[in-house]
Structures are given as C-alpha cells and as structure tokens.
Amino acid sequence: MKKKVLAALVAPVAALSLLGAGQAEANTNFDMVVKDPAELMRDQGILLGLPNGDLKVNDALQRVELLMMLDRAGKLEGSKAKLSFTDVPGKYQDVVSKAVQSKLVSGFTKQSFKPNHSLTKGQFATIFTLSETGGKVPSVDLSILNNYTDASKIPTYLKPYIAYAILGGAFDVEYGKPFEYEKEITRAEASKAFKPVVFDVIDFLTTNDIHGNIEFNEKYQNGGMAIIGGLVNAFRSVNPDGTVVVDGGDIFQGTLISNSFEGASTFDTMNAIQYDAAAIGNHEFDWGVDVLKDRIAQAKFPVMGANVYDEKTNKRVDWAEPYTMVEKGGYKIGIIGFATPQTPATTLATHVEGLSFPTPAPIAKELAAELREKGADFVIVTSHLPGEHAKDSDEIIGELTDLAMESKGSLDAIVGGHSHKRVSGHVNNIPVVEAQSYTAAMGHIQLFIDKKTKQVYSSESGILETKVGLTKEDDAVAGIVSGYQEQVKEIAAEVVSKTTGDLTRTPSEGKYGVSQLGNLISDAMMQKADAQVAFQNIGGVRANMEGGDITYGDVFSVIPFDNYNVVSEMTPQQIKMILEGPLKDGSNFLTIQYGGLKVVFDAERAHGDRILSVTLNDGTSLYKDGKFSESKVKVVTNNFLGTGEGDGFDTFGEVEWTSTPDFQRELFADYFRAMKAAGTTIDASAVLDDRLISVKK
Structure with a gap:
C-alpha cells in the first residue's frame, strides 16, 4: 500500500493549460527500458541464439563471440589482412582480422588464436575498452576500483581497462563486493556490459541535501565536495560530452563553514564542479528570499523552482527559473526543478509568506511538453521531492513515486531529495534516485539511447559511495574548501564545555520520546527565557556530540538553523496536545522535546489519551486523572514551531508569541560556557532524567 504523504496543494488552474498528451510524450521506450539485457541485445541484432530462441545466457562468452558482437555493433573498422592463425574457421577470418588490425586483441601464439576460448571479466573489459578508445590504453582514475574488495589483486596492466569499463557503464559500481576479474563472463553479463557499445550513454550524477557539508567527514571518512568533484571528473574522463550533474535541493543550510557565509561557500564549490542545474529545497528559504536570490545570482547554473508560486498573482515567481535546457552528447536535455509541497511546513513560515508550492505532476506535464516543443530530446526532473523504500519490500514510496506514477509518457528520469534516504530503482519504468544527504553518497542514473531513433531503450539507477580512496579529490574544489576552513577555524575551535560520554539525539522510547x-537544549531555552516549560522539535537537533571536549563547531552541527526563542502562555490543555504529538499514520506521537515537565504516558493507549499526567518541575499538577488545572504556564519554544505550521504541531498556532533576540544556537553555547566556567563536566549518563516515564516500565 502506498504510504501517505502530507497533503499537497492543487496546482493553480489559471496557471496551467495542459497541451495534448502526444506533445508531452517522452522519448523513452517504456516497454523496453527494463527489458532483460540479453533480450535487448537480441532485438538489436547483437546477440544471436539458437533457432529455438535460447540465448544461452548462462554460457561463458567466447573470444570470437565478443568480436562478432563488436562487428555487428559497427565497432570493428580495421583493415582485413591475412592471418597466421591456423585455428580460426573461415567464417570468422574477416572479423578476427579486423580486430587484430584494430589492436583490440592478439593471438596466444603466431599460429593459435583460440576463438572458442572463454573470456574472463578482465579480458572482456580490456577488449571493451580498446574498442571504445581506438585501441589505446586509457588515462583514467583507477580509484574507482577501490569499491571492490579484491582491487589489490587485479594486475596492474589490467587496471586501466577495468576502471574505464566500470566508469563507461559496462559494469555496475558495487561497493564492498569483489570484482572477480578472473571469473568467466557469461553471455548475460556480456549483454548488460554491451549496452554502452550499442547505445549512446547519458550519465546523470546527482546530489541532494548537501546542507553545507562541503568538508570531508573525518568521522565517517566520506563526503565533502572535493570528493564529489572527483567522482564527477572520473565519469567525465570517460563520458566527457554525456555527463550531467544536478542537485535536488537543501544546498547550503547546516554547517558552520556554509552558514557563516550564508551558503556562498557551498555554491563556490558547486560552481567549480560545474553543476548543470539544481532544485530549490525548503531550507533554501531559511535566511529569507533575498538571500536565496543572492545565491541564485551567484550560481553559474540555474537553481530552479517550477512550483514556487506567488499567492497573490497565482503565477510562478520571476526570480527562479522553472527549467533549463542543456546539450550533452548531441542530445538536448530539458531539466525541470521542483520544490516539495511540504515546504511551508518544513521551513520558517514567515520566510515563505506569500508563496505557495503546488503539486508538481500537472506542472511537470505542462513544462515537459513546452521543453519538447523547444527541441528537447529528453526531459528529467531534479527535485526536493522525498522518497524511500518501504520497510517490508523494495517498493519505492513517497512524493517521488507520486510524480513518477503520474508522469509516464512525459518524463525520462527523476531525482529526489528531502527525506535523506537512499532511493534507487524504477517507478512506472522511470529511473528514480535519491542519494541520502550531507554528500555521504551520490546518485547515478544512466540513460541508454538508440543512436538512430533517439529513444531511451534502457536505463539504470544506482548509488555511488563517497568514501575516501574511491576517487581522487578535485584539487580546485579542495582549495576552495581549505580557504573557507581557514576563515572559520578559530570560531569553530572554541571549547565551550566537556562531557563524560556521547550526547545523542536518539529518542528514549525507540522511535519517539x-x-x-533534546533535554539539554530545552533546559537551556527555559533558563534563558526564565520560562516554566520549553519545547523543541527533534527535527531541529541535527547531529550528535561525541564525549570529551565540546566545541562551538559541535554546537553548530547540533543546531545549524538560525531559529530563536519565542515566549507566551499556554493552557494545560494545549500543553497536553503538544505532548501527544501530531497524528501521522496513527502512530507518530511524543516526538516533542521539552523541559520543565514530568510526564507519565502509556504507549498502548489511543492517540490523544496516551498522556496520563503532566506536572511542572516544582510539583504543580497541570493534568491528572482526566482533569486539567486552570492556571496558564509561561512557555518558550522556537520561532519555527511558534508559527503552528512547523512539523505538524498546529496547536502552537493558537498562541500569540512574542519574539526574543535569543538565537537557539548561541543560547545553547552560552549554556555550555556557563557550565565550563563553573567547573562542571556534563554527566552524559544523567542527562536522560525522569521527565518522561512510561507506565510499562
């Protein structure tokens, strides 16, 4: 069953006048796109089988069979010459001669060619690569081989050929598995590997939810924009004219090195990598539209929002392009960018005031038709639409799926974001991808295009790792990052406190609690505001803290958003509603973080009746045995929640809040600094106190 998503706005009718369906049709043969590779090669006249149709897919591929396949694909252009081999039948003389003259292959001896000898994966990669490079040894980044556990065992002379074949699409990049270069390659495997020979290839390399993580992650030994740039360079070295780089939004908000420059540092790295396009994410609005406009002006690529509308005019805003057109490998590719319709609920409401974010699908059909009228051969979407794989199956669900289900016939590929999940596969035969977050991975979609019809006959979707050693860093990007690091080093290095153990954002009750x-931030907010109760959303707590010294940089990682305190009074009834939490799928509750309260709950009871008692820290009862006290309570929360639109806690919207100049990140840092000044080390084991008590324990 498809997972429910937040209700989306209907596209403004006045803004759309859908063209005829035929005008929006994708150049994708959707019935063929997920076809078995061997059958696809048979249909292309490349792989021959028995008269009964048996393609012998599990048989090992023979040397002469590969040469015949290359010849049928028009890859053997060498001159014919008399052979010295005595074991090549007459019907194979011409094809073997051309292959030898093209320097794709040689004999075992002057007299022996062994045409029926089985090929290994390493031998296949060599011949494949030489057929693509005109018989020359390729110059290519060998680091891609480090994805495989047996990389060190691959002979040095084979490495350039195998690396080229992997980057060229003959083999999947499979991290943590052996390549097995000595293993015989089957006809089925060879058919899959042959797609880049038969078809033109467009490589889409994708990021999403960078959130300012332009630095290499020392803890996880991955990520950073220099590595992203290195992966792009590796693919461009093999497919220079057919590589497209796009981002799915939430680009710059989230790290000290990015936020200190309002995202300019992140855009500098993307400009250096030469991105082709990006979508607007919800956190692009965190510093207001004016800052977003500055970043759009800085970008040397379009930052797009096809569904960002002005509520008053019911028209698309004029400061963000809806789409762009790029030419790659002789093909014109239309790229449409979408924000998520969830944007008003997942960013500060005042920063998107006057804007609406309608459902993408109708707009996608309209713009795809428009792009094709302008000559686009293919149309893809890069978006901040979330997806995920269902827990009990490999099914892809979410807004990403919604668009794909409604877009067959108009879109050729879809890139997502927002959910921070790894998503890869096909929906409605359309390849979709989402590459986690924080540059911890990169998405990869390949379109295999018939050179004559310009139709997509096959496509693949996958995830590329960004771990250290899997590619060479881009030196120019690394230099940009280093320059910004020097500017923020002193700020980030300040030690503000110390803890005896790790401090995490992990909920105390499994998926909730x-x-x-959350406890420490809430207590810091409450102390700063001199309030009785504090509420903090768990989504605003973005990282964990390791035991030992706590630096300002650590504080920034935990609270990267520029939210500030708002204060007011709330009734006990409203406080209980907040504690119950918004109802999502009938199970999401008690997700709020809080201070100043002791709460007893029963997880087995129905939503709205799970909170059994609520007591202030001074012992004053606010709720017990179904009865509420009559007194109001001074409460502090952040301005994101205070709008009543943040994370679904609409009860906050019933309250009139007073803003303060107290930014959460700074008050939290000051809270730690005060502990340090008092000589107090935080006892991590005592932070989870008795403020939340389950009757089942």
Missing part, C-alpha cells in the same frame, strides 16, 4: 540533546 525525549533525548539527551
């Missing part, structure tokens, strides 16, 4: 960092 309070957390160590």
Whole structure:
C-alpha cells in the first residue's frame, strides 16, 4: 500500500493549460527500458541464439563471440589482412582480422588464436575498452576500483581497462563486493556490459541535501565536495560530452563553514564542479528570499523552482527559473526543478509568506511538453521531492513515486531529495534516485539511447559511495574548501564545555520520546527565557556530540538553523496536545522535546489519551486523572514551531508569541560556557532524567 504523504496543494488552474498528451510524450521506450539485457541485445541484432530462441545466457562468452558482437555493433573498422592463425574457421577470418588490425586483441601464439576460448571479466573489459578508445590504453582514475574488495589483486596492466569499463557503464559500481576479474563472463553479463557499445550513454550524477557539508567527514571518512568533484571528473574522463550533474535541493543550510557565509561557500564549490542545474529545497528559504536570490545570482547554473508560486498573482515567481535546457552528447536535455509541497511546513513560515508550492505532476506535464516543443530530446526532473523504500519490500514510496506514477509518457528520469534516504530503482519504468544527504553518497542514473531513433531503450539507477580512496579529490574544489576552513577555524575551535560520554539525539522510547540533546537544549531555552516549560522539535537537533571536549563547531552541527526563542502562555490543555504529538499514520506521537515537565504516558493507549499526567518541575499538577488545572504556564519554544505550521504541531498556532533576540544556537553555547566556567563536566549518563516515564516500565 502506498504510504501517505502530507497533503499537497492543487496546482493553480489559471496557471496551467495542459497541451495534448502526444506533445508531452517522452522519448523513452517504456516497454523496453527494463527489458532483460540479453533480450535487448537480441532485438538489436547483437546477440544471436539458437533457432529455438535460447540465448544461452548462462554460457561463458567466447573470444570470437565478443568480436562478432563488436562487428555487428559497427565497432570493428580495421583493415582485413591475412592471418597466421591456423585455428580460426573461415567464417570468422574477416572479423578476427579486423580486430587484430584494430589492436583490440592478439593471438596466444603466431599460429593459435583460440576463438572458442572463454573470456574472463578482465579480458572482456580490456577488449571493451580498446574498442571504445581506438585501441589505446586509457588515462583514467583507477580509484574507482577501490569499491571492490579484491582491487589489490587485479594486475596492474589490467587496471586501466577495468576502471574505464566500470566508469563507461559496462559494469555496475558495487561497493564492498569483489570484482572477480578472473571469473568467466557469461553471455548475460556480456549483454548488460554491451549496452554502452550499442547505445549512446547519458550519465546523470546527482546530489541532494548537501546542507553545507562541503568538508570531508573525518568521522565517517566520506563526503565533502572535493570528493564529489572527483567522482564527477572520473565519469567525465570517460563520458566527457554525456555527463550531467544536478542537485535536488537543501544546498547550503547546516554547517558552520556554509552558514557563516550564508551558503556562498557551498555554491563556490558547486560552481567549480560545474553543476548543470539544481532544485530549490525548503531550507533554501531559511535566511529569507533575498538571500536565496543572492545565491541564485551567484550560481553559474540555474537553481530552479517550477512550483514556487506567488499567492497573490497565482503565477510562478520571476526570480527562479522553472527549467533549463542543456546539450550533452548531441542530445538536448530539458531539466525541470521542483520544490516539495511540504515546504511551508518544513521551513520558517514567515520566510515563505506569500508563496505557495503546488503539486508538481500537472506542472511537470505542462513544462515537459513546452521543453519538447523547444527541441528537447529528453526531459528529467531534479527535485526536493522525498522518497524511500518501504520497510517490508523494495517498493519505492513517497512524493517521488507520486510524480513518477503520474508522469509516464512525459518524463525520462527523476531525482529526489528531502527525506535523506537512499532511493534507487524504477517507478512506472522511470529511473528514480535519491542519494541520502550531507554528500555521504551520490546518485547515478544512466540513460541508454538508440543512436538512430533517439529513444531511451534502457536505463539504470544506482548509488555511488563517497568514501575516501574511491576517487581522487578535485584539487580546485579542495582549495576552495581549505580557504573557507581557514576563515572559520578559530570560531569553530572554541571549547565551550566537556562531557563524560556521547550526547545523542536518539529518542528514549525507540522511535519517539525525549533525548539527551533534546533535554539539554530545552533546559537551556527555559533558563534563558526564565520560562516554566520549553519545547523543541527533534527535527531541529541535527547531529550528535561525541564525549570529551565540546566545541562551538559541535554546537553548530547540533543546531545549524538560525531559529530563536519565542515566549507566551499556554493552557494545560494545549500543553497536553503538544505532548501527544501530531497524528501521522496513527502512530507518530511524543516526538516533542521539552523541559520543565514530568510526564507519565502509556504507549498502548489511543492517540490523544496516551498522556496520563503532566506536572511542572516544582510539583504543580497541570493534568491528572482526566482533569486539567486552570492556571496558564509561561512557555518558550522556537520561532519555527511558534508559527503552528512547523512539523505538524498546529496547536502552537493558537498562541500569540512574542519574539526574543535569543538565537537557539548561541543560547545553547552560552549554556555550555556557563557550565565550563563553573567547573562542571556534563554527566552524559544523567542527562536522560525522569521527565518522561512510561507506565510499562
């Protein structure tokens, strides 16, 4: 069953006048796109089988069979010459002669060619690569081989050929598995590997939810924009004219090195990598539209929002392009960018005031038709639409799926974001991808295009790792990052406190409950505002803290958003509603982080009746045995929640809040600094106190 998503706005009718369906049709043969590779090669006249149709897919591929396949694909253009081999039948003389003259292959001896000898994966990669490079040894980044556990065993002379074949699409990049270069290659495997020979290839390399993570992640030994740039360079070295680089939004908000420059540092790295396009994410609005406009002006690529509308005019805003057209490998590719319709609920409401974010599908059909009228051969979407794989199956669900289900016939590929998940596969025979977040991975979609009809006959979707050693860093990007690091080093290095153990944002009750960092942040907010109760959304706590010294840089990682305190009074009834949490799929509750309260709950009871008692820290009862006290309580929360639109906690919207100049990140840092000044080390084991009590324990 398809997972429910947040309700989306209907596209403004006045803004759309859908063209005829035929005008929006994708150049994708959707019935063929997920066809078995061997059958696809048979249909292309490349792989021959028995008269009964048996393609012998599990048989090992023979040397002469590969040469015949290359010849049928028009890859053997060498001159014919008399052979010295005595074991090549007459019907194979011409094809073997051309292959030898093209320097794709040689004999075992002057007299022996062994045409029926089985090929290994390494031998296949060599012949494949030489057929693509005109018989020359390729110059290519060999680091891609480090994805495989047996990379060190591959002979040095074979490495350039195998690396080229992998980057060229003959073999999937499979991290943590052996390549097995000595293993015989089957006819089925050879058919899959042959797609880049028969078809033109467009490589889409994708990022999403960078959130300012332009630095290499020392803890996880991955990520950073220099590595992203290195992966792009590796693919461009093999497919220079057919590589497209796009981003799915939430580009710059989230790290000290990015936020200190309002995202300019992140865009500098993307400009250096030469991105082709990006979508607008919800956090692109975190510093207001004016800052977003500055970043759009800085970008040397379009930052797009096809569904960002002005509520008053019911028209698309004029400061963000809806789409762009790029030419790659002789093909014109239309790229449409979408924000998520969830944007008003997942960013500060005042920063998107006057804007609406309608459902993408009708707009996608309209713009795809428009792009094709302008000559686009293919149309893809890069978006901040979330997806995920269902827990009990490999099914892809979410807004990403919604668009794909409604877009067959108009779109050729879809890139997503927002959910921070790894998503890869086909929906409605359309390849879709989402590459986690924080540059921890990169998405990869390949379109295999018939050179005559310009139709997509096959496509693949996958995830590329960004771990250290899997590619060479881009030196220019690394230099940009280093320059910004020098500017923020002193700020980030300040030690503000110390802890005896790790402090995490992990909920205390499995998927819900309070957390160590949630408790500390709430207490810091409450102390600063001199309030009785504090509420903090768990989504605003973005990282964990390791035991030992706590630096300002650590504080920034935990609270990267520029949210500030708002204060007011709330009734006990409203406080209980907040504690119950918004109802999502009938199970999401008690997700709020809080301070100043002791709460007893029963997880087995129905939503709205799970909270059994609520007591202030001073012992004053606010709710017990179904009865509420009559007194109001001074409450502090952040301005994101205070709108009543943040994370579904609409009860906050019933309250009139007073803003303060107290930014959460700074008050949290000051809270730690005060502990340090008092000589106090945080006891991590005591942070999860008795503020939340389950009757089942």
